[in-house]
Amino acid sequence: MNKTSQTNEKPAFVLWFTGLSGAGKSTLADRVYERLTQSGRPIERLDGDSLRAAFPATGFSRKDRDEHIKRVGYMASRLEHHGVIVVASFISPYREARDFVRKLCRNFVEVYVDASLETCRKRDVKGLYKKAMAGQIQSFTGLDDPYEEPQHPEIIVKTDQQSIDQSEKTILDYIQRYL
Amino acid sequence: MNKTSQTNEKPAFVLWFTGLSGAGKSTLADRVYERLTQSGRPIERLDGDSLRAAFPATGFSRKDRDEHIKRVGYMASRLEHHGVIVVASFISPYREARDFVRKLCRNFVEVYVDASLETCRKRDVKGLYKKAMAGQIQSFTGLDDPYEEPQHPEIIVKTDQQSIDQSEKTILDYIQRYL
Numbered sequence: 001m002n003k004t005s006q007t008n009e010k011p012a013f014v015l016w017f018t019g020l021s022g023a024g025k026s027t028l029a030d031r032v033y034e035r036l037t038q039s040g041r042p043i044e045r046l047d048g049d050s051l052r053a054a055f056p057a058t059g060f061s062r063k064d065r066d067e068h069i070k071r072v073g074y075m076a077s078r079l080e081h082h083g084v085i086v087v088a089s090f091i092s093p094y095r096e097a098r099d100f101v102r103k104l105c106r107n108f109v110e111v112y113v114d115a116s117l118e119t120c121r122k123r124d125v126k127g128l129y130k131k132a133m134a135g136q137i138q139s140f141t142g143l144d145d146p147y148e149e150p151q152h153p154e155i156i157v158k159t160d161q162q163s164i165d166q167s168e169k170t171i172l173d174y175i176q177r178y179l
Numbered sequence: 180m181n182k183t184s185q186t187n188e189k190p191a192f193v194l195w196f197t198g199l200s201g202a203g204k205s206t207l208a209d210r211v212y213e214r215l216t217q218s219g220r221p222i223e224r225l226d227g228d229s230l231r232a233a234f235p236a237t238g239f240s241r242k243d244r245d246e247h248i249k250r251v252g253y254m255a256s257r258l259e260h261h262g263v264i265v266v267a268s269f270i271s272p273y274r275e276a277r278d279f280v281r282k283l284c285r286n287f288v289e290v291y292v293d294a295s296l297e298t299c300r301k302r303d304v305k306g307l308y309k310k311a312m313a314g315q316i317q318s319f320t321g322l323d324d325p326y327e328e329p330q331h332p333e334i335i336v337k338t339d340q341q342s343i344d345q346s347e348k349t350i351l352d353y354i355q356r357y358l
Binding site: 042044054055057058063066067070071074075078079082083084 | 221223233234236237242245246249250253254257258261262263
């Protein structure tokens with residue numbers, strides 16, 4: 001249906017960070033994004049917090065989360081189709097929604113940002129776990145809403161065992177094939 | 180936040196067709212899209228029917244329509260940002276949602292595909308008016324749900340008074356500035 005517009009010979013790809021709140025998705029995605037911008041390739045950064053700010057009506061029910069992730073994934077796939085590298089960071093807790101996005105994309109690189117719930121709770125950078133445990137937030141991933149771990153992610157980084165630098169290096173090493 | 184990736188010196192733009200069901204949005208958008216593909220510019224076609232097929236959970240309440248149009252518009256604006264011309268056809272009945280999209284885009288060209296309700300009812304290409312009037316479809320634009328006409332569209336084509344060829348020419352003449 002749509003005309004391809006690869007402006008590079010190198011293929012674009014969608015680098016999709018998934019994991020619990022506080023696992024380090026956005027931090028790592030921001031770092032990798034900054035690094036990739038130096039390549040001069042067209043690139044787009046999509047992040048859960050900023051997309052939810054743009055679409056405040058998005059709730060946290062399974063239906064709302066699924067619809068949100070699928071639509072963001074569709075956008076990522078169309079950008080990829082036109083030669084834009086996409087760096088996306090979303091909790092995206094449900095396997096089926098992530099696999100929906102994977103199927104839309106040509107080169108989908110799933111990065112499982114793995115940190116234990118205990119670690120994320122302790123970090124609690126945004127104070128969300130505290131609120132959730134106080135009952136002020138419902139359907140919180142890892143507490144009263146499930147996180148379905150990726151079964152075959154392209155990359156796993158264990159941010160409670162390795163440094164941010166190490167995690168970043170693991171990701172950059174993997175995506176060299178597209179650069 | 181995002182790196183610009185204009186691959187052409189010519190600016191991209193978002194050509195947004197709005198109007199009643201049966202007014203001729205998709206027909207005209209398909210024609211203009213085909214013509215534009217000959218330019219070799221990167222281009223994306225977004226259509227109401229195919230997007231709703233991809234996201235079947237999208238309903239027809241005001242909230243659902245608004246969310247749908249805003250998200251599609253966001254996608255259009257990101258594609259435009261990366262130098263992709265977007266040809267979009269959606270009933271998009273609410274002014275506020277269309278203006279939301281306009282503000283996101285750099286070059287937003289609103290095409291009001293204007294045909295009277297009477298004409299659209301008579302055409303009824305998809306048999307939807309018949310179903311709506313039989314009460315089998317609720318919240319149908321123009322019947323029990325409003326269509327808010329654009330107040331300052333860049334282009335108006337009156338498909339009940341001019342031929343498809345004439346309408347197509349009106350649109351192509353306008354967008355020459357971007358080609």
